[in-house]
Amino acid sequence: MNKKKIIIVGLVISLFAVVLFTMGFTDDKNNNTYKFNIKSNDELLEEFKDSSLTIENNKKFGKEKQSQLVLDIELQKNEEMSPEMTLYNGSISGKLKLKEEKQFFNFTGQDVFREVKYDDRTVYIGSVSVQLTNKVNQEEAILGIRFEPKTKKIDVALTSGSIGETAFIPFGEAFLTKNDWDQINKIIYGESQQ
Numbered sequence: 001m002n003k004k005k006i007i008i009v010g011l012v013i014s015l016f017a018v019v020l021f022t023m024g025f026t027d028d029k030n031n032n033t034y035k036f037n038i039k040s041n042d043e044l045l046e047e048f049k050d051s052s053l054t055i056e057n058n059k060k061f062g063k064e065k066q067s068q069l070v071l072d073i074e075l076q077k078n079e080e081m082s083p084e085m086t087l088y089n090g091s092i093s094g095k096l097k098l099k100e101e102k103q104f105f106n107f108t109g110q111d112v113f114r115e116v117k118y119d120d121r122t123v124y125i126g127s128v129s130v131q132l133t134n135k136v137n138q139e140e141a142i143l144g145i146r147f148e149p150k151t152k153k154i155d156v157a158l159t160s161g162s163i164g165e166t167a168f169i170p171f172g173e174a175f176l177t178k179n180d181w182d183q184i185n186k187i188i189y190g191e192s193q194q
Helices: 002-024 043-045 057-061 179-187
Strands: 030-041 069-080 087-098 103-118 121-133 138-148 154-160 167-172
Touching: 002 087, 030 154, 043 167, 069 103, 069 138, 087 121, 103 138, 103 179, 121 179
Parallel strands: none
Antiparallel strands: 030 069, 030 167, 069 087, 087 103, 103 121, 121 138, 138 154, 154 167
C-alpha cells in the first residue's frame, strides 16, 4: 500500500513539473519582450553640438559622450488597425549610464507602440515619457524609439527639457531611410510626408 502511494505521489509531482515546465516555455503571440544595450551615437551628437537641441546637455548630463542606454521593452498586443499596422501597449524600463560623469539614471514608462509592416520588414515605433532618477537628480525626458527585431537595429533619441532648454542624446544608429519613412507614414497616416 505504501508503494502505491509513493508511486501515485511521484506521478503527480512529475505531472505537475511537466505542466510548470511547459508553461514556462509557452510562446504568447500577443506579448513580446526585447532587451537592448545601446551606446550613444557620438558622431551624430558631434553634428548637433552647436544646435539648440543640445544647449543644456552639459548642465543636465555633463559629458554625454560614451553614454550607454540599457533598455527593456515589453509589448502587449492591443489592436490590429490594418494588415500593415498593429498597436501595442508598451512598457519600458532601463538605465541611462553616463560614463564620464559616473552617473546612472533609472527610468520606467508606458505608451503605445506601432508595429509597421512593409517590404517584408517589421519595425516598431514609439515615443515614451519617462522620469530619469538617481540619488541626486530627477529629470523628465522623452525616449523616441525605433527598432527592427529581425536585424536587431535600434535608434533611440533621448530628449529632455523645453524649447530653448533642451538636452539631446542619440543612441544606436538611424537605420530608417527617407524611403522607409515615406512608406511608414503612408501606412500610419495614409499619405507620404514630404
